[in-house]
Amino acid sequence: MLSHFARLAASIGHARTRYLLVAGGLVIGLTLAAVMTWFVIELRQHTIADASRELRNDALMLAEEEDRLLQSVEVVQQSLIEHMSEIGIDSPEKFELLMASREVHRELGQRIAGLPHIGALALNDRQGGLLNFSRAWPPLKINDADRDFIHELTMTNASKTFISQPSLSKTTGQWTIYLSRRFNGADGQLIGFVVSTIGMDYFEQFYARLPLSGGGSFTLYRRDGMLMARYPHVDMKVGKTFAGTENFNRLLASLNKGVVRQQSLLDGRDRLIAPYAMPHFPLIVLVTDTMESILRSWRAEARMFGATTALLELVIVATILLTMRQLRGYEKLQAAQAELVIAEERTRAAQALHTHEERFDTALNNMLQGLMMFDGAGRLLVVNRRMHRMFGVPDDALTPGMTYREMTDRVVEAGEVTAKDMEGVRERRTELIARNERATATWEISNGRAFSMNFQPMEDGWLTTFEEITDRLATEARMVHLAHHDSLTDLPNRLLFRQKLEDALAHVRRGDALALLFLDLDQFKAVNDTLGHPVGDELLRAVAERLVRHNRDTDTVARLGGDEFAIVQSRIASPTEATALADRLIGLFDTPFEVHGHQIVIGTSIGIVLAPQDGTDADQLLKSADLALYRAKSDGRSVYRLFQAEMDARMQVRRLLELDLRQALHAGQFELFFQPVVDLRAGMTTGLEALLRWRHPVRGLVSPGDFIPLAEETGLIVPIGEWVLHQACATAMSWPGDQCVAVNLSPAQFKSRHLVASVAHALSESGLSPLRLELEITETVMLQDTDATLVTLHQLRALGVAIALDDFGTGYSSLSYLRRFPFDRIKIDQSFVRELSSKQDCGAIVRAVTGLSQDLGMATTAEGVETKEQLALLRSAGCTEVQGYLFSRPVPSGDVARALRSIDEMLRQPVGTLVFEAAE
Numbered sequence: 001m002l003s004h005f006a007r008l009a010a011s012i013g014h015a016r017t018r019y020l021l022v023a024g025g026l027v028i029g030l031t032l033a034a035v036m037t038w039f040v041i042e043l044r045q046h047t048i049a050d051a052s053r054e055l056r057n058d059a060l061m062l063a064e065e066e067d068r069l070l071q072s073v074e075v076v077q078q079s080l081i082e083h084m085s086e087i088g089i090d091s092p093e094k095f096e097l098l099m100a101s102r103e104v105h106r107e108l109g110q111r112i113a114g115l116p117h118i119g120a121l122a123l124n125d126r127q128g129g130l131l132n133f134s135r136a137w138p139p140l141k142i143n144d145a146d147r148d149f150i151h152e153l154t155m156t157n158a159s160k161t162f163i164s165q166p167s168l169s170k171t172t173g174q175w176t177i178y179l180s181r182r183f184n185g186a187d188g189q190l191i192g193f194v195v196s197t198i199g200m201d202y203f204e205q206f207y208a209r210l211p212l213s214g215g216g217s218f219t220l221y222r223r224d225g226m227l228m229a230r231y232p233h234v235d236m237k238v239g240k241t242f243a244g245t246e247n248f249n250r251l252l253a254s255l256n257k258g259v260v261r262q263q264s265l266l267d268g269r270d271r272l273i274a275p276y277a278m279p280h281f282p283l284i285v286l287v288t289d290t291m292e293s294i295l296r297s298w299r300a301e302a303r304m305f306g307a308t309t310a311l312l313e314l315v316i317v318a319t320i321l322l323t324m325r326q327l328r329g330y331e332k333l334q335a336a337q338a339e340l341v342i343a344e345e346r347t348r349a350a351q352a353l354h355t356h357e358e359r360f361d362t363a364l365n366n367m368l369q370g371l372m373m374f375d376g377a378g379r380l381l382v383v384n385r386r387m388h389r390m391f392g393v394p395d396d397a398l399t400p401g402m403t404y405r406e407m408t409d410r411v412v413e414a415g416e417v418t419a420k421d422m423e424g425v426r427e428r429r430t431e432l433i434a435r436n437e438r439a440t441a442t443w444e445i446s447n448g449r450a451f452s453m454n455f456q457p458m459e460d461g462w463l464t465t466f467e468e469i470t471d472r473l474a475t476e477a478r479m480v481h482l483a484h485h486d487s488l489t490d491l492p493n494r495l496l497f498r499q500k501l502e503d504a505l506a507h508v509r510r511g512d513a514l515a516l517l518f519l520d521l522d523q524f525k526a527v528n529d530t531l532g533h534p535v536g537d538e539l540l541r542a543v544a545e546r547l548v549r550h551n552r553d554t555d556t557v558a559r560l561g562g563d564e565f566a567i568v569q570s571r572i573a574s575p576t577e578a579t580a581l582a583d584r585l586i587g588l589f590d591t592p593f594e595v596h597g598h599q600i601v602i603g604t605s606i607g608i609v610l611a612p613q614d615g616t617d618a619d620q621l622l623k624s625a626d627l628a629l630y631r632a633k634s635d636g637r638s639v640y641r642l643f644q645a646e647m648d649a650r651m652q653v654r655r656l657l658e659l660d661l662r663q664a665l666h667a668g669q670f671e672l673f674f675q676p677v678v679d680l681r682a683g684m685t686t687g688l689e690a691l692l693r694w695r696h697p698v699r700g701l702v703s704p705g706d707f708i709p710l711a712e713e714t715g716l717i718v719p720i721g722e723w724v725l726h727q728a729c730a731t732a733m734s735w736p737g738d739q740c741v742a743v744n745l746s747p748a749q750f751k752s753r754h755l756v757a758s759v760a761h762a763l764s765e766s767g768l769s770p771l772r773l774e775l776e777i778t779e780t781v782m783l784q785d786t787d788a789t790l791v792t793l794h795q796l797r798a799l800g801v802a803i804a805l806d807d808f809g810t811g812y813s814s815l816s817y818l819r820r821f822p823f824d825r826i827k828i829d830q831s832f833v834r835e836l837s838s839k840q841d842c843g844a845i846v847r848a849v850t851g852l853s854q855d856l857g858m859a860t861t862a863e864g865v866e867t868k869e870q871l872a873l874l875r876s877a878g879c880t881e882v883q884g885y886l887f888s889r890p891v892p893s894g895d896v897a898r899a900l901r902s903i904d905e906m907l908r909q910p911v912g913t914l915v916f917e918a919a920e
Contacts, residue, residue: 018324021320021323021324022320022324025316025317025319025320028316029313029316029317032309032312032313032316033309033313036305036306036308036309039305040301040302040305040306042456043298043301043302044295044298044302046454046456046465047294047295047297047298048272048294048295049440049454050452050454050467051272051289051294052258052259052272052274053440053452055259055272055273055274055287055288055289056258056259056274056276058210058274058287059274059275059276059285059286059287060276061476061479062210062218062276062285062287063276063277063278063279063285064278064279065479065480065483066220066278066283066285067278067279067280067281067283068483068495069117069483070161070179070278070280070281070283071280071495072115072117072118072494072495073115073117073118073161073179073196073198074161074179074181074280075494075495075498076111076112076115076118076121076196077161077179077181077194077196078181079111080108080111080121080194081181081183081194082619084099084183085186086655087655087658087659088655088656088659089191090185090186090191091185091189091191092125092126092189092190092191092192094659095123095125095131095183095191095192096125096131096192097662097663098659098662099123099131099132099192100131100132101132101714101715102137102715103714103715104123104132105132105133105134105137105139108121108122108123108132108133108134109121109134110561110562111134112134112196113561113562114486114487114493114494114559114560114561116202116487117198117202117206118196118197118198119135119172119176119196119197119198119199119202120133120134120135120171120196120197121133121134121194121195121196122134122139122194122195122196122197123192123193123194123195124144124150124192124193124195125192125193126154126190126191126192126193127143127145128143128144128145128146128147128150128193129142129143129144129145130142130143130144131192133171135171136171140170140171142170142171144170144195147164147167147178148164148165149162149164149178149180149193149195150180150193153180153181153182153193154190157182157184157188158182159181159182159184160181161179161180161181161281162179162180162181163177163178163179163222163228163281163282163283164177164178164179164180165222165226165228165239166200166227166228166229166238166239167239169197169199172199174199174200174201175199175200175201175238176197176198176199176200177197177198177199177200177228177229178195178196178197179195179196179197179198180193180194180195180196181193181194200229200238203220203228203229203231204229204231204233207229207231208231210475211472211475214293214296215269215271215289215290215292215293215294216287216288216289216290216293217230217231217232217264217266217286217287217288217289218230218231218285218286218287219231219266219285219286219287219288220283220284220285220286221242221248221251221283221284221286222282222283222284223252223277223282223283223284224241224243224282225241225242225243225244225245225248226239226240226241226242226243227239227240227241227242227266228283230266237266242265245265247262247263247265248265250262251273251275251284251286252275252284254275255275255276255277255284256275256276256277258274259272259273259274260272260273260274260275261273261291264288269290269292270290270291270292271288271289271290271291272288272289272291272294273286273287273288274286274287274288297368367384367386368386368467369386369454369465369466369467370384370386370387370390370391370465370466370467371383371384371386371387371463371464371465371466372387372398372407372463372464372465373458373461373462373463373464374404374461374462374463374464375460375461376460376461378403378404379400379401379402379403379404380398380399380400380401380402380403380404380407381400381461382400383398383399383400383407387466390451390466390468391411391414391416391417392414392415392416393410393411393414394414397410397414398410398411404426404429408422408425408426416445416447416449417445418445418446420446421443421445421446424443425443425453428441429455429464432455432457432462433457433462436457437457438454438455438456438457439454439455440452440453440454440455441453441455442469443466448470449468449470450468450469450470450473451466451467451468451469452466452467452468452469453465453466454467483495484496484499486558486559488537488540488541488559489540489541489544489559490544491544491548491557491558491559491565492556492557492558492559493558493559493560494558494560494561496558497556497558497560497566497568498618500556500558500568501516501556501568501618501621501622502618504556504568504570505611505616505618505621507570507571508611508612508616509612509616512570512571513571513572513573513574513610513611513612513613514568514569514570514571514572514610514611515567515568515569515572515575515577515578515581515608515609515610515611516566516567516568516569516608516609516610516611516621516622516625517566517567517569517578517581517582517585517606517607517608517625517640518564518565518566518606518607518608518625518626518628518629519547519564519565519566519567519585519604519605519606519629520563520564520604520605520629520633521543521563521565521602521603521604522602522603522604522605522633522637522638523601523602523603524536524539524563524602525563527539527600527602531595531598531600534596535595535596535598535600538595538596539593539595539600539602540559540563542593542594542595543565543593544557544559544565546588547565547567547585547588550584550585550588551567551569551581552569554570554571555567555568555569555570556568556570566625567581569581575610575613575642578608578610578642579608579640579642582606582608582640583640585604585606586603586604586606586638586639586640589601589602589603589604589638603637603638604638605629605632605633605637605638605639605640606629606632606639606640606641607625607626607627607628607629607630607631607632607640607641607643608625608628608640608641608642608643609621609624609625609628609642609643610642610643614643624643625643627643628641628642628643628644629641654710657706657707657710658710658714660696660699661694661707661710661711661714661716662714662716664694664696665716665719665720665723669694669695669696669697670692670693670694670695670720670723670724671693671695671892671893672690672691672692672693672724672727672728672731672892672893673690673691673692673693673890673891673892673893674688674689674690674691674731674741674890674891674892674893674896674899675688675689675691675883675888675889675890675891676688676883676887676888676899676900676903677689677742677861677881677882677883678881678882678883678887678903678907679880679881680874680875680879680880680881680882681880683907684904684907685739685900685903685904686739686740686881687739687740687741687742687772687774688732688735688739688740688741688742688896689741689742689744689776689883690724690727690728690731690741690742690743690744691704691890692704692708692720692724693890694707712746712747712748715748717746717748717749718746718748718749718752721745721746721748721749722758722762724743724744725743725758725759725762726761726762726765726766728741728743728762729741729762729763729765729766729768729773730765730766730768731893731896732766732768732772732773733766733767733768734893735896735897735900736897736900738772739772739900740771740772740773740774740802741768741772741773741774742774742775742776742804743773743774743775743776744776744777744806745775745776745777745781747778747780747781750777750781750789750792755792755796756792756795756796756799759773759775759796759799759801760799763799763801769800770799770800770801771800771801771802773801773802774801774802774803774804774824774825775796775801775802775803775804776804776805776806776827777793777803777804777805777806778805778806778807779805779807779808790820790821793821794821802824802825803821803823803824803825804823804824804825804826804827804861805818805823805825805826805827806827806829807827807829808826808827808828808829808849818852818856818858822856822857822858823858824858824859825858825859825860825861825881826849826853826858826859826860826861827860827861827862827863828846828849828850828860828861828862828863828879829863829864830862830863830864830884831864832845832846833846833862833863833864833865833870833874833884834864834866836870836873836874843873843877846862846873846874846877846879847877847878850877850878850879850880851878854878859880859881860878860879860880860881861879861880861881861882861883862874862879862881862882862883862884863883863884864884864885865882865883865884865885865886865887866884866885866886867886868886870884870886871886887903887906888902888903
């Protein structure tokens with residue numbers, strides 16, 4: 001070009017040449033500046049669009065995920081409310097009476113097991129007082145009447161969950177959100193509240209695991225404008241309401257529609273904000289990023305392009321100035337010298353242009369995205385190195401000038417992308433070119449990688465960029481997986497299990513059949529207690545693996561929490577398939593589990609319910625399976641039981657009996673009967689055994705065999721046992737002489753830390769001498785924590801009371817009991833006495849026990865003596881004391897004196913004559 005100017009100057013004059021140089025340089029400079037400006041603006045819009053898309057995707061994902069977490073809270077609360085309604089709680093008084101127990105405390109903890117986002121589950125009475133609490137027993141003396149959820153649910157009869165404003169927990173001192181439901185009676189009367197807590201630190205820890213740029217934030221608002229949580233945390237503004245502000249109103253107007261750019265309500269910074277509402281709760285999730293952070297990379301690129309443009313402009317200006325300077329010397333220089341100067345300047349210009357091209361290539365090849373630019377004819381104009389490396393294409397394999405088809409064939413040849421993968425991209429490109437519009441799509445290829453593609457039409461061609469998003473999609477998929485699976489065993493959790501059951505029931509309504517199996521591990525608690533929770537956790541993993549390995553792929557195996565598992569056996573042809581599966585599952589546990597060098601033997605009990613035979617409603621089937629499991633555990637464990645309709649009726653009777661039993665102690669319906677004990681050597685009564693009776697106002701006299709096991713199972717035996725102890729000691733003080741009183745102690749009482757103190761208090765309050773009190777324990781007590789039990793027994797012996805081992809020989813009898821603790825008395829169970837004259841082995845056992853007792857210095861008492869033949873055999877075997885119907889039935893406390901006089905009269909008769917005849 002300069003050579004042309006030189007020749008032109010020689011022909012028309014140097015002045016005109018200088019004018020043309022300036023004009024041409026100005027045109028080139030302005031064109032270059034305009035092109036670079038357009039490119040930088042387009043790059044900025046592309047950067048903001050990409051950021052907006054990512055913010056929308058993240059906000060939608062977070063809104064759905066947190067909505068599922070809160071739905072699980074609603075499921076727990078609704079299940080608890082239905083349970084309380086089923087057991088007949090229809091008044092505030094019953095609510096406070098029945099739900100304020102350690103058993104309910106344990107049940108609350110079990111209901112939220114496997115739901116780490118729920119900090120605690122609590123019950124509040126209708127005044128706001130804390131009635132029961134999953135976190136601690138006994139519950140702290142706390143009243144939440146000042147909380148907004150108590151006020152709101154008291155004033156309205158809403159049945160949905162109310163989400164409170166964040167506040168400091170009175171138990172942990174941490175920022176906490178309360179999700180509360182009102183518990184009403186059938187008549188709509190307020191009975192109490194079910195409250196779940198979620199710690200603010202859970203949301204912040206949840207958000208902290210997500211990818212976040214330097215200026216990004218995750219925020220949770222209530223729809224009324226109250227700030228619930230934010231990451232990064234803004235402690236001073238949590239709980240503040242922004243309703244009515246212009247910015248918050250703009251957010252409400254844009255819910256689920258797109259991205260808003262405005263100043264942040266919390267830090268005043270210019271931000272892009274993607275607001276999404278949770279589908280089932282009045283909460284809004286905001287995912288934001290500052291414009292400064294979004295445009296940081298763009299500014300760096302813009303500065304680089306600006307510097308490059310400025311450099312080119314300087315080159316052009318320098319070239320023009322240099323040419324003009326040379327033109328002034330053309331009048332004195334020869335044409336050859338002018339050509340030489342022009343050649344040198346051309347070389348320098350070429351070098352400058354080469355430098356610019358190198359810098360442009362550096363910027364292009366260091367982009368994070370793969371980039372391709374095509375002209376209107378579909379030929380490649382520009383491609384960067386990132387595009388080569390992203391798809392494993394050799395450097396310079398994609399060259400300008402090749403067609404789109406040639407370019408895609410080269411990519412397929414590299415092996416990362418298959419021809420089938422590329423077909424969809426070609427079809428999409430053809431469609432977009434025809435429509436001439438910008439679009440973004442996600443492209444997943446057969447090897448598992450995923451890309452975000454951005455198609456941008458230009459005036460004469462189009463621009464396409466590729467960004468790999470494989471890791472981001474994997475993170476999102478992992479979050480969804482964790483929300484639906486048990487973290488310990490990776491089996492479906494209670495939430496996913498419920499969905500699978502509902503899906504299977506949809507097929508049942510179209511003619512299929514299924515079986516629902518509930519499994520509970522036998523002796524699992526003993527493993528945790530003896531070997532520790534890490535071994536217990538590993539055992540649960542091994543059980544889960546064994547269950548999955550021996551079930552069909554079409555069946556669903558889930559862990560519901562603790563040591564409870566469930567199986568949905570879908571599309572069965574007959575109920576025998578379910579029972580056959582149960583037999584196989586029980587057989588799986590015959591093989592010990594190898595865990596950390598321990599051989600662990602456990603069993604499983606199984607409850608089975610069938611659909612549609614037993615119903616097609618998920619809640620009813622779950623309840624029925626639980627009843628069948630309860631029956632299996634009651635029938636000896638390591639068995640299965642099919643649900644039967646009478647199980648539900650029996651459970652309703654049991655629940656009514658439990659309700660009555662909880663009121664019996666306060667209503668004064670218990671009373672003590674006493675059965676005399678006769679000393680065969682002294683020929684006199686030496687004491688009486690206290691026996692508990694329940695005189696129900698409607699049922700009449702309830703058998704101890706019906707209510708004692710229920711009292712032990714529910715924990716009511718502890719307060720009832722304390723009442724028996726105090727009442728027996730007080731009654732014994734009214735007896736003539738120095739008659740002793742024997743009181744039975746339940747294994748549950750030995751688990752209480754207050755047993756020794758209760759015995760001491762009963763003796764002190766009644767004034768009874770410790771020498772007149774005998775405490776009877778069964779062999780079951782010795783099976784518990786042996787060391788702790790022995791410590792308690794020695795503490796009781798230190799009070800001066802006697803200790804007797806009851807029902808010896810009927811359970812897990814061990815001579816080590818007699819060696820480790822010197823009992824004062826061994827009581828021979830009536831099952832041996834009843835068949836003493838008919839079975840030779842019974843006599844041998846009785847003689848062995850009496851002989852052993854004599855050698856160890858212990859007395860022996862035989863129970864259930866009803867005939868004179870039994871009495872004679874016991875006397876000859878060396879038994880020292882007896883009790884039974886032969887001498888007296890158990891009598892109320894008012895008839896004790898008469899019974900003792902009657903026995904004394906019998907004992908004064910000659911042995912072998914009137915004493916037995918009178919007793920008969």
